[in-house]
Amino acid sequence: MTAQGLPSAETLLATLTAQMRAQVTPQTGLIGIVTGGAWLAERLHKALGIAVPVGTLDVSFYRDDFRDRGLKRKVAPSTIPFEVDGRDLILIDDVLNTGRTIRAAMNELFDYGRPASIRLAALVDRGGRELPIAAQFIGATLDIPSAQSIDLEQADGGGLRLVLQPVK
Helix, strand or coil, X not given: CCCCCCCCHHHHHHHHHHHHHCCCCXXXXXXXXXXXXXXXXXXXXXXXXXXCCCEEECCHHHCCCHHHHCCCCCCCCCECCCCCCCCEEEEEEEEECCCHHHHHHHHHHHHHCCCCEEXXXXXXXXXXXXXXXXXXXXXXXXXXXXXXXXXXXXXXXXXXXXXXXXXX
């Protein structure tokens, strides 16, 4: 546990890796949602020995609340360096909450083609769904008060850590 009473991100990543190991092939496509999901996808890609290069999605323009939120951070280009059609994909996010980010990611993915399947991996599932979205691979399910957000940060040296913050 960390100082904030959260489990270690590295421990949760190890749990996620163990859950996924028997479910992936060297041809499975991993796609991380920018930013935390992309960091996780890179780590999972290496740990699982997947041959297909890792992809990233920035779903900013696909969100259903884009008009309300606007662009509050720098938008990164989405990069999927493999053929999506007919491929089994695993979409990776750091924190699963309402399900709206995942809905946006799936909408964007279908612009690239029609995958054979899409499964979801999340480091943390904090509940609070507004859409019928469920992860097949979960590092941990945590009960986080709605007045707080849980963020994945990169520590010095490339390590990962979870941090609780007041909702902005």
